[in-house]
Amino acid sequence: MDISPDNIVIYGQPPIVLNATLLFTWITMGLLVGISGWVTRQLSVRPHLPPWQNGLEMVVDGICNQIREVTQQDPEPYLAFVGTLFLFIVTCNLLTVVPGYHAPTGSLSTTMALALCVFVAVPIFGIHQQGLGRYVKSYLEPTPLMLPFQIIGEFSRTLALAMRLFGNIMSGNLLAAILLSIVPLFVPIVMQLLRLVFGVIQAYVFSILALVYIASASSVQQHNHHATQENSDE
Amino acid sequence: MSDLAMIGAVSMVTAGLTIAIGSIGPAFGEGWAVARALGAIAQQPDKANTITRTLFVGLAMVESTAIYCLVVSMILLFVNPFWNHFKGG
Numbered sequence: 001m002d003i004s005p006d007n008i009v010i011y012g013q014p015p016i017v018l019n020a021t022l023l024f025t026w027i028t029m030g031l032l033v034g035i036s037g038w039v040t041r042q043l044s045v046r047p048h049l050p051p052w053q054n055g056l057e058m059v060v061d062g063i064c065n066q067i068r069e070v071t072q073q074d075p076e077p078y079l080a081f082v083g084t085l086f087l088f089i090v091t092c093n094l095l096t097v098v099p100g101y102h103a104p105t106g107s108l109s110t111t112m113a114l115a116l117c118v119f120v121a122v123p124i125f126g127i128h129q130q131g132l133g134r135y136v137k138s139y140l141e142p143t144p145l146m147l148p149f150q151i152i153g154e155f156s157r158t159l160a161l162a163m164r165l166f167g168n169i170m171s172g173n174l175l176a177a178i179l180l181s182i183v184p185l186f187v188p189i190v191m192q193l194l195r196l197v198f199g200v201i202q203a204y205v206f207s208i209l210a211l212v213y214i215a216s217a218s219s220v221q222q223h224n225h226h227a228t229q230e231n232s233d234e
Numbered sequence: 235m236s237d238l239a240m241i242g243a244v245s246m247v248t249a250g251l252t253i254a255i256g257s258i259g260p261a262f263g264e265g266w267a268v269a270r271a272l273g274a275i276a277q278q279p280d281k282a283n284t285i286t287r288t289l290f291v292g293l294a295m296v297e298s299t300a301i302y303c304l305v306v307s308m309i310l311l312f313v314n315p316f317w318n319h320f321k322g323g
Contacts, residue, residue: 069284160298167301170308205294208287 004170005102006109025104028091059087070208071215077129078211081121085114086207093169093199097192103199106169108162115162118210119154126217135217161209168202241316249307256303263296 005020012018039052049057063083067075092105104110126135139150172195179188235243271289275282309315 070287160295163305164294164298164301167298167305171301171304174308201290202294205291208291209294212291 004107005104006107008102020102021104021107021110024092024102025110028088028095028104032087032091066208067211070211071219073215073219077125078214081117081214082207082211085117085210086203089114089165089203089206090200093203094196096173096195096199103169103173105165106173108166111162111166114165114206115158118161118213119158121210122154122213122217125214129218138217157213161206165202165206168198172198237320238317241314241320245310245314245317249310252303252307252310256306257300260296260300264293267292267296 005024008020009017010020010023035052036056039050039056042050043053044050060079060083063086064075064079067078067082071078089105092103095101096103123135126138130138139147172191176188176191176195179191267289271285274285278285
């Protein structure tokens with residue numbers, strides 16, 4: 001039994017192989033880019049919007065609203081990164097209903113890559129929004145004694161982010177395979193539904209956590225800034 | 235008992251124990267979290283959106299310890315490094 005689509009070789013000889021993870025990642029990306037490119041090519045502002053444009057606007061608007069509610073800030077800077085993460089993961093997880101499709105998120109290499117993107121994005125957003133000095137200083141608060149724990153936390157939460165998504169999707173796949181051999185009738189369909197729900201929830205959780213990490217790195221200092229201003233006003 | 239049989243038996247027992255013991259804590263935690271969230275929604279139904287969103291994120295974080303246990307037991311069962319080492323050598 002394969003627990004990861006990394007082991008399913010489609011073409012080529014080791015060490016250079018085309019495995020299922022690579023293939024389906026590119027298929028998913030092509031699908032996303034292709035559909036949104038095709039829709040945005042025929043944008044219109046007439047009273048009768050094309051249904052596809054309407055759908056995409058709804059998705060983007062929904063993501064914007066969620067970001068605004070969670071961070072209490074302007075969603076514009078975070079929209080591209082967090083929205084892309086969410087759309088990619090949710091498309092991967094939902095496409096598992098297509099027979100023969102192996103979700104790339106069920107492989108630790110994909111989820112680790114996504115988590116590393118978040119790991120790199122946190123300092124980039126933080127430094128961009130509050131400057132290098134302030135960002136580095138935020139590691140020394142409340143006391144410099146906490147510095148090792150802050151750094152360990154930075155790494156462990158990246159690992160946790162990757163493991164969580166991988167574990168959920170992989171266990172769903174495995175459970176479906178095991179159930180199929182024990183009770184082949186009806187029960188796997190219900191489990192399939194449950195997998196879809198969990199896939200959407202996990203995509204949501206992944207992107208919200210990424211957003212929370214990024215937003216906390218870029219707004220902690222603002223908060224303190226307000227506090228010091230209030231103090232000086234007194 | 236040969237080395238291979240020993241490793242197989244110990245891996246299976248350990249995998250079972252890992253997932254059994256490892257799911258107790260998160261199960262309690264999630265039960266508490268859901269109970270408190272339901273209480274909060276009952277008291278303030280208009281804040282249901284925020285509570286549900288925070289609940290989901292919190293549940294996912296609590297659940298991650300259980301998922302570490304699952305991953306460890308899966309590794310023991312399917313891609314056990316010691317098993318492969320002794321089988322190959």
